[in-house]
Amino acid sequence: MDDTLLLQKYHGLGNDYLVLDPNKNKIHLLERHIVKLCRRNIGAGADGILYGPIWQDEKLYVKIFNPDGSEAERSGNGVRIFAKYLLDAGYIRHRPFSLYTKAGEVRIDFLNEDGSLMKVNMGIPQFTGGVLAYVGTPPEIINRPLVFHGHPYRATCVSMGNPNCVIHLDEISKEKAMELGPYVENASYFPNRINMQLCKVMDRGHIRVEIYERGAGYTLASGTGACAAAAASHKLGLVDDRIEVTMPGGQLLIEIGEDGSVFLTGEVQKIGTILMAEHFLA
Numbered sequence: 609m610d611d612t613l614l615l616q617k618y619h620g621l622g623n624d625y626l627v628l629d630p631n632k633n634k635i636h637l638l639e640r641h642i643v644k645l646c647r648r649n650i651g652a653g654a655d656g657i658l659y660g661p662i663w664q665d666e667k668l669y670v671k672i673f674n675p676d677g678s679e680a681e682r683s684g685n686g687v688r689i690f691a692k693y694l695l696d697a698g699y700i701r702h703r704p705f706s707l708y709t710k711a712g713e714v715r716i717d718f719l720n721e722d723g724s725l726m727k728v729n730m731g732i733p734q735f736t737g738g739v740l741a742y743v744g745t746p747p748e749i750i751n752r753p754l755v756f757h758g759h760p761y762r763a764t765c766v767s768m769g770n771p772n773c774v775i776h777l778d779e780i781s782k783e784k785a786m787e788l789g790p791y792v793e794n795a796s797y798f799p800n801r802i803n804m805q806l807c808k809v810m811d812r813g814h815i816r817v818e819i820y821e822r823g824a825g826y827t828l829a830s831g832t833g834a835c836a837a838a839a840a841s842h843k844l845g846l847v848d849d850r851i852e853v854t855m856p857g858g859q860l861l862i863e864i865g866e867d868g869s870v871f872l873t874g875e876v877q878k879i880g881t882i883l884m885a886e887h888f889l890a
């Protein structure tokens with residue numbers, strides 16, 4: 609194993625990740641490495657890095673990094689992509705199985721032989737506390753007006769392990785997400801920063817979402833973002849328990865269980881293998 613980096617690239621609805629397996633690469637991964645690898649013009653290009661598998665106390669972990677080098681507690685497309693990598697690389701012995709991220713366990717079940725379609729139990733959404741660290745009172749933000757870029761927007765903040773600010777609007781667009789996103793992501797309300805979803809409720813079984821991610825910016829899809837927008841819409845009584853979430857990159861199915869757990873079903877695709885140039889990370 610020399611110091612050339614071997615990466616596997618996958619995407620979930622156009623939200624693309626590079627898998628960096630420490631068992632196949634000799635590397636001490638630094639923030640500047642993550643930033644350079646994710647750059648689309650001088651690097652391999654991605655919306656993030658999935659570093660693993662790492663075993664700890666017989667649990668299988670993956671570390672999730674955004675293109676700005678920050679570590680995310682969870683990624684819905686990321687855990688599906690990593691599960692398919694584990695299957696492709698021969699690490700999986702049984703299904704369903706548990707995968708661990710910084711925010712804890714997700715339960716993964718493949719719905720087809722090649723693992724390109726899977727259902728993930730993403731846990732129970734939290735509407736207060738934890739990573740939602742909000743500077744203000746009361747601590748929860750449910751359909752409340754918050755001011756971003758000088759204008760009030762009705763926001764609902766929900767943790768899917770990572771922090772999300774869902775803003776319901778009558779009309780949403782990429783342009784609106786790009787304009788408002790940086791102000792929401794970096795608002796002084798949120799010391800941990802936050803992911804933003806603009807959400808248009810189409811009917812009680814369908815929502816449309818535009819995304820601006822913490823540490824990544826505008827992306828074509830987000831698994832935790834789809835869960836957060838569906839859970840917030842459900843909390844406000846706007847949708848039923850089964851919600852099709854349409855994002856620019858495609859659709860994910862969200863189902864809300866009797867205990868409040870959120871199940872995410874969607875596809876992932878392998879793009880290919882990337883062998884980085886010698887000394888790329890020097």
Ligand SMILES: N[C@H](CCC[C@H](N)C(=O)O)C(=O)O
Nearest residue numbers: 680683684685770830831832
């Ligand atoms: N940027 C997010 C992590 C990736 C989320 C998204 N790609 C997904 O599929 O859930 C954060 O810092 O919490």
